[in-house]
Amino acid sequence: GQNIDQPTEMTATEGAIVQINCTYQTSGFNGLFWYQQHAGEAPTFLSYNVLDGLEEKGRFSSFLSRSKGYSYLLLKELQMKDSASYLCAFMDSNYQLIWGAGTKLIIKP
């Protein structure tokens, strides 16, 4: 079967670093996505990993290990505006996106 799991909520301090983990199980895999969603708004694209390793994009980095069914999103130099939900999703063999429930990130001053 297919499933995907990420923590429900995390709290971090402004200026710090936070890592949001995502684990998944699937027989067919065509990449893993991270999206950011502010309350009441549509998701916005953050990253796409299809090969193992770390992809860095400014303050945000995303890591993938296909053998472990594991990904993380790393946010550095946290800002208050980073308070949002972070959704991970993998694309299965039918090119369907399977979404996690999202991790609500709370940033404290």
Added chain:
Amino acid sequence: GAVVSQHPSRVICKSGTSVKIECRSLDFQATTMFWYRQFPKKSLMLMATSNEGSKATYEQGVEKDKFLINHASLTLSTLTVTSAHPEDSSFYICSARRPQEDTGELFFGEGSRLTVL
């Protein structure tokens, strides 16, 4: 700027009426668009895949007569919530993917918040 536009962003209607939500791709032709529903503090739930020129593909449990999808052109898909009831109140989001793009990035519309009284 936005590449997918959704309208209206908010709509309030009376129970029993129908509401139409439009989703437009602004700078590319989208043969396929996706409609999602999102409950408060929950993840996106795929409702249906809209295919230009043919019938939409609905996910299990989604009533096709309740949620009518029309993809009449390569830049426009519409979702009509028929005979809306309070339990249909939700955040509806459409998305599309640029054709032949390797990243597979989904571009989302702004979302439409439906409140049925």
